[in-house]
Amino acid sequence: MGENMTDVLLRVENLHVSVGDTPIIQGISLEIKRGEIHAIMGRNGAGKSTLANVVMGHPAYEVTSGTIHYKGQNIDDMEVFERARAGMFLSFQYPAAIPGDQVGTFLRKSVASVRGEAPSPRAFRKELNEAMKQLDMDKSFLSRYVNDGFSGGEKKRLEILQMLLLQPDLALLDETDSGLDIDALRIVADGINAVAEDTGCMIITHYQRLLDLVRPNFVHVLIDGKIVQSGGPDLAIKLEKEGYDWVDALV
């Protein structure tokens, strides 16, 4: 990767975020370039999901100070759908069910919205078949209702399927590995690796096991809404072995 500014997809500067009166994120700065994988680790409640959600524009989170730039532009005023159309993607920890909406139709509509034009039915079918094959998903998925009655693993696969189809520039993956058995984890990891080269990735996870399969360039440890330690892949391995107690001492 060169040092060209356009390669910086996400720049978060001294970000503070609250939900209601409760501060969650208390001064985070972070830069993600195209082709980079950043792992965000930390205990429950450290603010990891909040970070992903606020970048995507979740209305429940209020940026109290600091800025988020995407592709060099301050996105404070951008609606959620505009962020999606600009190439941002969030793989949800708990994707919402939309009863009555079939997966196939939903995917086609989403692809059309994000790309700004509907793909031809034939081209789309081909694309869809390939992506589903890659994720070892059965075609019967397409006639089911979006996330309705899905197992945890099925939901995560559908998230990754959407990522493959929407081809985002910036992918925010919020605990995409939780609830997956080892085979599913491998398939999902392959999916992430397939897009990682052209994408900036933020992977939120508790576990080393995903990072064995998707090698991060950077690992950041979050405690109480702050990044207290950043490093390379070794940092994740150390956390796996020693837990978070030693990081607490750094605060």
Add this chain to the structure above:
Amino acid sequence: MTQDAQDAVGDYKYGFHDPESATIRFDKGLSEQVVRDISELKEEPEWMTEIRVKAYHHFMEREMPTWGNCDSLAGIDFDNVTYFLRSSDKTEKDWDDVPDDIKRTFDRLGIPEAEQKWLGGVTAQYESEAVYHSIREDLEEQGVLFLDMDSGLKEHPEIIKKYFGTVIPHSDNKFSALNTAVWSGGSFIYVPKGVHVEMPVQAYFRINAKNMGQFERTLIIADEGSSIHYVEGCTAPTYSTDSLHSAVVELIAMEGAKIRYSTVQNWSANVYNLVTKRGVAHKNATVEWVDGNIGSKLTMKYPAVLLKGEGAHAEIISVAYAGEGQHQDAGAKVHHLAPNTTSNILSKSISKNGGRSSYRGMLQVTPKAAGCRSKVVCDALMLDEDSRSDTYPTMEIGNSTADLEHEASVSKVSSDQLFYLMSRGHTEEEAMGMIVNGFFEPFTRELPMEYAVELNRLLELEMEGSIG
């Protein structure tokens, strides 16, 4: 259209009206003479005139109904209604012979196009009478009768005399009495034994004139082992004063027969829609009502099935959408009168911008109806805090062997659902439309595809400009 009227109805896409071109228009208001004049004009047999006059007197004496949202009925001014309006001198078999202005209306509604593509027959009613009617030759050859009701009475008086008013007598309620007194148009269908009508047949009802009353009367008889799917659509222009639509629909499914009756009601928001619909299912017969209510000011409609023969089945799927100033008081009634009869009722309603939707249901099991099964599911979806949804289930269970289930739920669109869909590139309005279409999906999947697509589009339009 006045600005007030426009504000009241929002963007109703069928709200256009054409200049009135009545060849015969009765003065407003109702009297015995009006009833006799309608009958005479139609050259009806005397027995029908007598039925009308008797019903008229019953209507005058009868109190307003007590089942339903009855307070709102006080707004109807029966003296300000035109009870009969003829806009074309005859019913044509070729669209090119239909008067131009009327044909244009149906073109805009897409009826001739739909007919070519996927229908077995079409009746198009404009004001009081059918202006166009056709049936596919192969159906005619199999002995299927599909006529507008007036022609039915002329050509097959013996069948009509035998069945007319047997399912819904004039004395059923005030509005069935009114309909019986002044009925005009509607469909008459007879399907012979063992004949399966594969393509749906459709009737389309259009009110064009101001303060119009439309009182169509439909009678469908499916003889033993036969089947038919009848589809009904309706729209009206948007006026600042009210119109009245009060139909009566009687279905008779003989042993082993199946009738499905689908409706997409999309009246403009100035129409009182007060309809009595009831079917009889004889031994092992099935009656299905697929009933969609999108438009109107007030709808009171509770499609009913009398399960009269052993093993008969009723299926009632209804959806209601109540927007600003609208009340959809809809529901279902099933009467288990024979052993081993079964019924499924699914009702789904959406309320938005202060609209009100109610489910009003009646489930009756008589003492001799042993071994019945019934399942009732009511789901309501609220799109904002100002809207209202109620459920009024009534059960009269006279046999302890009945197996009954009742589920009801009220839900709101969650911010998680909206955020999820918006994160996939959809605007908030589009996201709302997807949630609403999904909610109605159990209904739309039962409709012919063309109708389902149209309904989804309609609901998406309703969501536009709705996010504040």
